[in-house]
Amino acid sequence: MSLKQQINPDKLPQHIAIIMDGNGRWAQKRGNNRVFGHQNGVAAVRDTVEAAAELGLGYLTLYAFSTENWMRPRTEIDALMSLLVSTINKETKTLQDNNIRLSAIGDINSLPKSVGKYLKKAIMDTKANTGLVLILALSYSSRWEITNAVKQIAERIEKGELKAENIDSNLFESFLNTAGIPEPELLIRTSGEYRISNFLLWQIAYSELYFSDTLWPDFRREHLYEAIISFQNRERRFGKTSSQIKNVNVNS
């Protein structure tokens, strides 16, 4: 049975988030510069996105550029930004052909004008698509997002529009960039690193974590299938006991 056939279509995660890591090491292993790794990472993005759409996932979030990535050498940042522009332009047709809607989270206004312009255009162009929602996390970090949410809530309180006693987790979530997006059930990180790196800290409270040794440019749909199969073989308890989940004997 192929890996794809081993996936139970009735138990698919609705939302998968991926920390795409290992581009630099992939390039360095080949005696090349880091940008070469990012360029080759695009093929992994394409295959993963196509596979996710084909499987019928609802949401796929890719951590493409973190707030902390602004501290990288200028040349690498510039190369990543132009890669983003060219990929978004080149791939908008693929998004249309696969009924994929593009979306973004992060401090989009901090991106270079050209990135913002083409990103917003691709988001507009794919707005009516009803299949997979592809969310690019760009200039994103969880602490930035959470701090922002706290500021907005504080402003509402200052203006008398909100009472502190009315703050609960649903209200808090409505101030996050991901408002309206279901939490990822599965978080994948590539390249053999076991870190979350400031990604969706609030949203992954109950996500299943899957770490792959594969460096991102080598990641293909089979790796995604393996992660989903692993996810489907886990018992998600959300703080309850195993028997409560299986509904066997709720008192044991």
Ligand code: FPP
């Ligand atoms: C992490 O590898 C990867 C990134 C910071 C950038 C990811 C970007 C792409 C795959 C390019 C295009 C993306 C889209 C969505 C069009 P790293 O540089 O941290 O690798 P290292 O840990 O080996 O140094």
